[in-house]
Amino acid sequence: MSDAATRAEETGAPEGHPDDVLRVRNLSTRFFTEEGQINAVESVDFTVRDGEVFGIVGESGSGKSVTALSLIDLVDSPGRITQGEVWYRDADLADEFRDKTPEAVDGDFVDTRRLPKGVRRALRGPAFSMVFQDPMSSLNPSVTVGEQIAEAVEVQRRAKANPRRTRSRSQGYGMGRLIADTLLPNRGFTSESSMNRAIELLEQVGIPDPAERAHEYPHQFSGGMLQRAMIAQALAGEPDILVADEPTTALDVTIQAQILNLLRDLQEQQGTSVVMITHDLGVIARMCNRVGVMYAGQIVERGTLSDVFETPVHPYTQGLLGSIPDLDDPAPRLQPIEGNVPSLLDEEMGGRCFFADRCPKAMTDCLQPISESAAEPGSDEHTARCVLTQREFAEADALAPDHFDRNTEVRSDE
Numbered sequence: 001m002s003d004a005a006t007r008a009e010e011t012g013a014p015e016g017h018p019d020d021v022l023r024v025r026n027l028s029t030r031f032f033t034e035e036g037q038i039n040a041v042e043s044v045d046f047t048v049r050d051g052e053v054f055g056i057v058g059e060s061g062s063g064k065s066v067t068a069l070s071l072i073d074l075v076d077s078p079g080r081i082t083q084g085e086v087w088y089r090d091a092d093l094a095d096e097f098r099d100k101t102p103e104a105v106d107g108d109f110v111d112t113r114r115l116p117k118g119v120r121r122a123l124r125g126p127a128f129s130m131v132f133q134d135p136m137s138s139l140n141p142s143v144t145v146g147e148q149i150a151e152a153v154e155v156q157r158r159a160k161a162n163p164r165r166t167r168s169r170s171q172g173y174g175m176g177r178l179i180a181d182t183l184l185p186n187r188g189f190t191s192e193s194s195m196n197r198a199i200e201l202l203e204q205v206g207i208p209d210p211a212e213r214a215h216e217y218p219h220q221f222s223g224g225m226l227q228r229a230m231i232a233q234a235l236a237g238e239p240d241i242l243v244a245d246e247p248t249t250a251l252d253v254t255i256q257a258q259i260l261n262l263l264r265d266l267q268e269q270q271g272t273s274v275v276m277i278t279h280d281l282g283v284i285a286r287m288c289n290r291v292g293v294m295y296a297g298q299i300v301e302r303g304t305l306s307d308v309f310e311t312p313v314h315p316y317t318q319g320l321l322g323s324i325p326d327l328d329d330p331a332p333r334l335q336p337i338e339g340n341v342p343s344l345l346d347e348e349m350g351g352r353c354f355f356a357d358r359c360p361k362a363m364t365d366c367l368q369p370i371s372e373s374a375a376e377p378g379s380d381e382h383t384a385r386c387v388l389t390q391r392e393f394a395e396a397d398a399l400a401p402d403h404f405d406r407n408t409e410v411r412s413d414e
């Protein structure tokens with residue numbers, strides 16, 4: 001598409017906010033399956049700032065988890081990131097690659113996609129870390145909890161001591177099934193100081209008797225305690241960015257609240273940026289500063305929490321929130337929207353608005369290839385991707401110019 005072609009010519013990190021630690025541009029991930037090509041993540045753009053919680057919300061199958069995996073370069077065959085950039089702010093890394101790989105560097109930012117594979121891998125843990133819905137996907141059942149966290153601590157220490165020499169074992173924690181096995185041969189070599197740090201981390205995430213519990217195996221932990229242990233493991237690397245994919249979905253409500261509070265506290269105390277992935281609007285409302293709404297592999301709307309909740313622009317977001325979104329609602333739920341999540345099979349997509357079939361406001365234009373429009377209801381960036389939005393603004397504008405100042409601005413913004 002011409003849109004993608006223009007974007008491909010852009011060089012350097014996208015413009016953004018001075019506090020951005022991550023700028024994702026035009027990121028697409030596809031799965032090449034026997035059934036065909038699945039466009040799981042489609043030209044996604046978003047930014048994450050220092051110490052904020054950025055939420056990604058959407059129905060099942062909308063591409064949230066694949067987006068998370070793409071961020072930290074963990075997409076597995078038959079999947080592949082097919083385009084896009086992941087600009088991460090790290091002045092040291094930028095200095096190191098400025099001469100060697102100039103196209104991967106812009107100011108203090110590096111495009112992790114253009115860094116050598118070993119370096120990308122070494123960023124997992126110290127730069128990016130991930131918490132999954134299922135703790136057993138990142139904890140090994142046959143190694144004590146303390147030992148596993150101590151290993152993560154050692155990876156971080158090595159990375160700090162020498163950013164370049166982080167190869168073989170640096171891939172080794174918090175990163176799910178694909179890595180669990182590879183570490184096994186190296187078990188049992190963690191130092192006492194790493195173990196002590198592991199115990200500290202267990203204490204920090206609220207595990208009672210951490211010195212004793214450290215020597216227990218994952219199956220001896222309850223679900224909530226395991227989730228805490230996994231968070232401790234993810235924190236061991238002192239990551240700049242913690243990606244949490246449905247971190248509380250499997251837990252009962254009380255434990256859920258405890259874990260969310262824990263994440264919030266850690267984020268506030270340590271200034272970690274969190275990417276919070278969830279289908280639960282309650283979690284979003286409670287945790288997030290800014291939010292992106294995902295639908296059919298795209299971020300269809302993004303902005304501050306209050307902008308998106310109070311003045312949703314995209315009809316999908318409006319549908320999700322119900323007719324009267326209420327930020328004070330203690331447990332807002334995703335409204336069921338009639339119809340199904342569309343097929344993400346490439347051959348069935350055809351470039352038009354994927355929501356048109358379910359959209360109460362769909363018009364003929366929506367069946368044409370999609371374009372993007374931007375809106376700015378509040379002080380912050382607020383964008384929505386919808387042909388309809390532009391049309392509606394144009395029409396409303398013509399009808400009642402006085403009442404649509406902000407929408408006029410929107411259009412002049414493009």
Ligand SMILES: Nc1ncnc2c1ncn2[C@@H]1O[C@H](COP(=O)(O)OP(=O)(O)OP(=O)(O)O)[C@@H](O)[C@H]1O
Pocket residue numbers: 031033038040058059060061062063064065066067077078079279344
């Ligand atoms: N390994 C894979 N092989 C083929 N297709 C995949 C694979 N992993 C994900 N997909 C497809 O990518 C799309 C997005 O999936 P993803 O898991 O990101 O959705 P999600 O928003 O996280 O949903 P949920 O809320 O159910 O976790 C889906 O259509 C899914 O079928």
Ligand code: NI
Pocket residue numbers: 064065066245
């Ligand atoms: Ni998911």
